[in-house]
Amino acid sequence: MSRAGWAIDIDRNDITQAELVAETAAPLAPGQVRVGLDSFAMTANNITYAVFGQPAGLFGDNQGYWDFFSEPGAPGRLPVWGFATVAESAAEGVAPGERFYGYYPMAAEAVLTVGKAGPGGFTDATPRRTTLPPIYNQYQRVETLEGYRAADHDYWPIFRPLFLTGWLIADQFEDEGDYGADQILIASASSKTAIGLGFSIARREGPRPETVGMTSKAHVADLGTQGIYDRVIAYDDIMTLNAGAATALVDMAGNGAVIRAVHSHFGGNLKASIAVGKSHWNAHGGEGALPGPDRQWFFAPGRSQKRIADWGAAAFGQEVAAAWRAFMDVAPRLTSIDRRRGAEAALAAYREMLSGRADPKAGIVVEP
Structure with a gap:
């Protein structure tokens, strides 16, 4: 041929x-x-x-x-x-x-x-x-x-792997007692992984941390109307947040200026700093000495393998499918x-x- x-x-x-x-x-x-x-x-x-x-x-x-x-x-x-x-x-x-x-x-x-x-x-x-x-x-x-519907076909390659990552991050937070945080700052909040994380945390039953989506000023209003996060703020407004609040950071973009601003503002009250992606590939990643906790890298395949070992492959698939179907009910408007x-x-x-x-x-x- x-x-x-x-x-x-x-x-x-x-x-x-x-x-x-x-x-x-x-x-x-x-x-x-x-x-x-x-x-x-x-x-x-x-x-x-x-x-x-x-x-x-x-x-x-x-x-x-x-x-x-x-x-x-x-x-x-x-x-x-x-x-x-x-x-x-x-x-x-x-x-x-x-x-x-x-x-x-x-x-x-x-x-x-x-x-x-x-x-x-x-x-x-x-x-x-x-x-x-x-x-x-x-x-x-x-x-x-599992969880496939023909009407959602185009959303599978767009959202499915990213939603799964967001869902797994939310699962890890719940598993770790939210690292003792009362609020979770989610950088690059308009990204699809971040949306999956915010959506998954919002579905939790019982008390949970407040989610604060962080994005560029131009996207604050639109993102706020989507109802994914409890609050949405611009990166320029990080310093207006209560520095005494127990906080966790989930960083989707690897923008060093944002990472350093959060670490410097919260210091010892930053309970966890979790790096997920590097979409800001040409921005300094915040390496070097930072106040507060060491940064952790979140690796979705490893978390998936852990949950499959914990629950079994069938139960894991059913949990993901249920969350995915719920998300697909709102994805077209997002x-x-x-x-x-x-x-x-x-x-x-x-x-x-x-x-x-x-x-x-x-x-x-x-x-x-």
Whole structure:
């Protein structure tokens, strides 16, 4: 087979350098499938994947997000969440025409290696992926996705992985007694992970900390009307908060000025400082000595694995599905779908997200 396709190559050492490249489909090896991507999302989370493409020790053994879809030394292939249809199969248990939700490269097509396939889907068994977090290697049949409704289809790649991260952060806070905090400051509050966190905390029964969404001044009014957070403030107003209140910070963006302002203002009353993402990839991350607690990195795959071990996979899936369905009842009023088509549109969407110009109220869906 010699069908032409496309992919986007990104310089591992300079993520601003990205280009479209042509690809020719090679014959499949036994156990492989070729899928054509139907749609995928472009969010700030993808920029975090690029920033942490090759950090030492993120996944152990010096592996990072580039290792999912590119060999060492080759240009990076950005991971994206989306839907794909099997175009060709040399694997048992997976047939052409079947559709799967999962983790793909930003490209027209992908070749996956099928581990044991079951009713719900399969796990990719490409050798370089077997030591990476398993949550990223699972491909789920659309027909068996727990919590899936056809009306929510476009929101799955936009929100599902980010909502899950937010839900897991909320779960960790509850598990840790909210770190003794009476209020939780959530930076980059218009981000989709932050919205998932705020929504999940608001659903808790009984006493809970107040949630304070922090965003740029231009977004305060719109974000306040969404009802996700108890309060919304501008970054410029951090110093107006009560410095004596027991506080926790959840940082989605890695903006060093915001991190330092919060740590300096609250000092010893800051009970936890949790870093989640790095969408402000070119801003200093607040490294160095800071007043208050050490910063903690939140790693969603690790938290997922803990809860699966605690509750069992079935119970974990049911908990997530129930929360997701509740969120899907409000998601359409929070985010509109911004649909893009084709290779050039995919590259433009990446550059737009990288620049920070993307509209936080829109969810970009690319159809290759």
